[in-house]
Amino acid sequence: MEKNIYAYKCKRCGHVQYPYRTICRNCHDNDHNEFDIVPLSKKGKIVTFTHLYNPPSDFETVCLTLGIVELDDGNRVTCQLNIPKPKMGMKVAGKVEVVRKDEYNKYYGFVFYEA
Amino acid sequence: MREVYVAGIGITSFTRLEYPLVEIAAYPGLMAMKESRIKSIDQLYVANMGASRANRQTGLASAVIDHMSLTPAGAETIENGPASGASAIKQGFLGVASGMYDTVMVIGAERMREVNNLEATDIVASLTHPLVEYIYGVTLPSLAGMFARLYMDKYGVTSRHLGMVAVKNHKHAMDNFYAHLHEEITLEGILDSKDALTNNPMVADPLRYYDCCPVSDGGACLILTTADIAKKTGKPMVRLAGVGQATDTHAVQDRKNPTDLLAVREAAKKSFAMAALKPKDVHVAELHDAFTILEIVESEEVGFFEKGQGHIALQEGYTKLGGKLPINPSGGLKAKGHPVGATGVGQAQEIVLQLRGEAGKRQVKNAKVGFTCNFGGFGNNVVCLTFVREN
Amino acid sequence: MAIDLEKILRPVDTPLPEFPAKYMILAGSEQLVIRQVSREEIPDILPYVEPLMHVERDYYDVVAARVYSELLAYYNYRVQDEYVLVAQIEGELVAVVNGRIVNKDVGMSLHTLGLRRGLRVGAHAFAAKMEYHIDILGQKEVLIVAESPIGFRRWMIEYKLEKRFEIPHELGGCPSWALTKNLFDKARNSLIVGTRPVPEALLAKAKAAILAPSDPPKQAVDLLAATRSLNDSTGTILLSQRTKLRGK
Numbered sequence: 001m002e003k004n005i006y007a008y009k010c011k012r013c014g015h016v017q018y019p020y021r022t023i024c025r026n027c028h029d030n031d032h033n034e035f036d037i038v039p040l041s042k043k044g045k046i047v048t049f050t051h052l053y054n055p056p057s058d059f060e061t062v063c064l065t066l067g068i069v070e071l072d073d074g075n076r077v078t079c080q081l082n083i084p085k086p087k088m089g090m091k092v093a094g095k096v097e098v099v100r101k102d103e104y105n106k107y108y109g110f111v112f113y114e115a
Numbered sequence: 116m117r118e119v120y121v122a123g124i125g126i127t128s129f130t131r132l133e134y135p136l137v138e139i140a141a142y143p144g145l146m147a148m149k150e151s152r153i154k155s156i157d158q159l160y161v162a163n164m165g166a167s168r169a170n171r172q173t174g175l176a177s178a179v180i181d182h183m184s185l186t187p188a189g190a191e192t193i194e195n196g197p198a199s200g201a202s203a204i205k206q207g208f209l210g211v212a213s214g215m216y217d218t219v220m221v222i223g224a225e226r227m228r229e230v231n232n233l234e235a236t237d238i239v240a241s242l243t244h245p246l247v248e249y250i251y252g253v254t255l256p257s258l259a260g261m262f263a264r265l266y267m268d269k270y271g272v273t274s275r276h277l278g279m280v281a282v283k284n285h286k287h288a289m290d291n292f293y294a295h296l297h298e299e300i301t302l303e304g305i306l307d308s309k310d311a312l313t314n315n316p317m318v319a320d321p322l323r324y325y326d327c328c329p330v331s332d333g334g335a336c337l338i339l340t341t342a343d344i345a346k347k348t349g350k351p352m353v354r355l356a357g358v359g360q361a362t363d364t365h366a367v368q369d370r371k372n373p374t375d376l377l378a379v380r381e382a383a384k385k386s387f388a389m390a391a392l393k394p395k396d397v398h399v400a401e402l403h404d405a406f407t408i409l410e411i412v413e414s415e416e417v418g419f420f421e422k423g424q425g426h427i428a429l430q431e432g433y434t435k436l437g438g439k440l441p442i443n444p445s446g447g448l449k450a451k452g453h454p455v456g457a458t459g460v461g462q463a464q465e466i467v468l469q470l471r472g473e474a475g476k477r478q479v480k481n482a483k484v485g486f487t488c489n490f491g492g493f494g495n496n497v498v499c500l501t502f503v504r505e506n
Numbered sequence: 507m508a509i510d511l512e513k514i515l516r517p518v519d520t521p522l523p524e525f526p527a528k529y530m531i532l533a534g535s536e537q538l539v540i541r542q543v544s545r546e547e548i549p550d551i552l553p554y555v556e557p558l559m560h561v562e563r564d565y566y567d568v569v570a571a572r573v574y575s576e577l578l579a580y581y582n583y584r585v586q587d588e589y590v591l592v593a594q595i596e597g598e599l600v601a602v603v604n605g606r607i608v609n610k611d612v613g614m615s616l617h618t619l620g621l622r623r624g625l626r627v628g629a630h631a632f633a634a635k636m637e638y639h640i641d642i643l644g645q646k647e648v649l650i651v652a653e654s655p656i657g658f659r660r661w662m663i664e665y666k667l668e669k670r671f672e673i674p675h676e677l678g679g680c681p682s683w684a685l686t687k688n689l690f691d692k693a694r695n696s697l698i699v700g701t702r703p704v705p706e707a708l709l710a711k712a713k714a715a716i717l718a719p720s721d722p723p724k725q726a727v728d729l730l731a732a733t734r735s736l737n738d739s740t741g742t743i744l745l746s747q748r749t750k751l752r753g754k
Contacts, residue, residue, distance in 0.1 A: 133563075296624065297624075298533070298534060298624055298625075299534045300533040300534045300535075301533070301534055301535040303531060303535045304531055304532050304533040304534050304535045304536070305533050308530075308531035308535075309531075309699075309701065310530040310531050310532070310630070310699050310700060311531075312695075312696065312699075313530070313629050313630060313633070313696065313699045314531075314532055314533040314626065315533065316696075325533065
């Protein structure tokens with residue numbers, strides 16, 4: 001089953017925020033958990049990126065390509081880029097995959113590929 | 116609010132220290148008490164970030180106050196990431212200004228090198244947003260790398276400019292006994308020569324080895340008091356005139372404008388407003404150059420230069436010792452070192468030294484107004500301080 | 507009689523091509539010369555390695571003690587097919603690297619010892635060693651172990667060395683890792699550094715004399731600081747030792 005990452009839509013004012021915040025950044029007027037979940041778009045373009053040498057010890061690779069992508073719905077996400085030569089502004093399409101593993105858990109997040 | 120003065124300062128070498136964290140904290144306190152001849156205090160604030168993980172010590176301030184035999188004075192540990200130091204100074208300032216305390220000691224101390232490098236990087240990486248940044252393997256250098264790439268693209272900053280910051284700060288640190296690195300580097304060695312890639316490998320493209328500060332242990336101390344008590348020390352009167360703090364979104368992706376550091380801008384504004392001064396009044400500054408790109412950007416955001424002009428000013432030599440506005444005369448975080456909790460207090464110690472006229476070879480002539488910027492997280496919590504020499 | 511005994515005790519060295527000297531520019535624009543030294547120069551190096559045997563951090567003491575013994579054995583003809591390279595800045599010794607040739611296809615990397623505090627010659631020196639084994643001697647692989655975690659990260663992880671755990675390394679029998687010709691070729695850009703030939707004057711200065719390191723790693727100022735928290739949680743033993751040392 002295809003996984004999604006969700007943003008949070010305030011039930012009072014309709015403002016969509018990602019990541020989760022307890023209080024709506026727009027109206028500051030919501031009650032506890034008064035949000036609807038909205039799946040984030042999986043298409044966007046690269047805002048910036050880096051190649052991180054010496055990534056944290058749980059990663060087996062020597063180099064990790066990370067980026068910030070602006071999605072078509074306006075939200076920005078930090079993500080891993082499975083793209084050998086990324087460029088700023090490049091159009092990308094993403095999937096939700098395992099991005100990090102430690103001894104006990106798998107963590108899911110966005111991995112973007114060239115669109 | 117009463118006026119707050121700096122009566123005493125102290126610092127350890129910023130390097131790899133083999134002493135327990137509590138001693139690293141106590142030593143500068145001892146130095147400050149000796150130079151100010153103050154024997155008792157009303158309150159202690161200890162700034163630290165990693166003690167609970169790296170050193171297995173929680174309640175650090177409680178340990179330090181007993182270690183220094185200053186009980187029953189009050190003591191609190193302040194944790195604000197890399198901005199812990201200036202945050203603790205802010206608390207000390209409030210204590211004296213409000214009239215609640217007459218003498219407050221602020222100590223910053225850190226001993227990250229008790230654990231290995233990978234563990235230390237992970238402790239610092241815990242500053243990032245757990246759900247949208249940390250899970251991807253984001254560490255602070257990678258955030259700085261992404262930010263640097265944006266800045267280079269928008270304003271034309273190049274690797275050469277970043278190298279210039281490192282060369283400048285390393286040169287300044289050669290005259291600073293307490294600095295971590297006493298290593299003169301050249302642009303030829305780190306960028307131009309064909310061996311540069313081995314000397315200066317990529318860490319987080321486009322940031323390289325010499326664009327990132329070292330991991331240091333160290334401690335620094337400031338004693339803040341009322342005017343009367345400070346006068347008794349016989350030292351030049353240095354007043355903490357302005358304190359400003361501001362925050363921004365936790366995840367770097369959510370910043371309004373990816374090339375802005377709004378928290379720096381806002382905190383500096385508040386600090387100058389309280390001191391009733393302007394950026395152009397500043398004679399010497401210590402900015403938070405954990406990554407060389409940050410010195411350039413902060414120099415613009417606090418108001419010294421127009422946005423996008425910081426690297427031009429650097430190129431023209433404005434910001435080196437002897438220039439129009441020396442930045443990081445101590446060597447900055449890049450060369451003096453970055454013991455996370457102690458950095459903010461270390462920056463203040465350098466500024467006080469400069470304003471007193473005691474900075475020796477690093478002295479900025481006739482420095483009367485000094486400024487520090489302590490950058491927490493990756494720009495999401497910033498504290499700026501303005502110091503003024505009176506008399 | 508004495509000559510015959512020596513013939514038995516002394517291993518016969520395989521004739522090997524010399525390491526062609528090269529130089530590189532360091533971060534502060536210093537010129538680093540890496541060259542091979544012969545047995546005659548070993549006595550010049552030994553007094554600079556000896557003080558490091560007492561520096562109890564970063565495994566300097568272990569590495570220096572082992573290097574000292576390897577150099578001494580080389581000088582006294584009691585080890586087979588060892589080579590020693592030195593790195594010098596203005597004639598001053600800043601690093602010693604050594605290794606052995608096990609057979610024509612397999613090399614054994616021994617040590618890399620840095621003699622100037624803070625200077626990052628480890629990377630250059632290690633690369634020179636690997637180049638010697640793979641490129642100049644034409645070997646198929648080099649066996650490597652690391653005493654220090656820093657070495658482990660920089661070599662094993664960064665170059666993705668292959669595990670050869672069934673082969674005990676000469677240094678203490680620890681499981682070995684191997685840099686194969688394949689891996690070397692992949693990392694060629696970062697492993698072949700520096701320039702040849704070395705300008706005559708620079709090489710002459712390096713060959714003229716091996717000068718003392720100007721800023722070697724030193725023992726901690728407080729002799730007992732390094733062990734304080736590890737071995738003595740009460741601090742009382744150390745305090746009494748210290749008063750004895752200082753004669754108070």
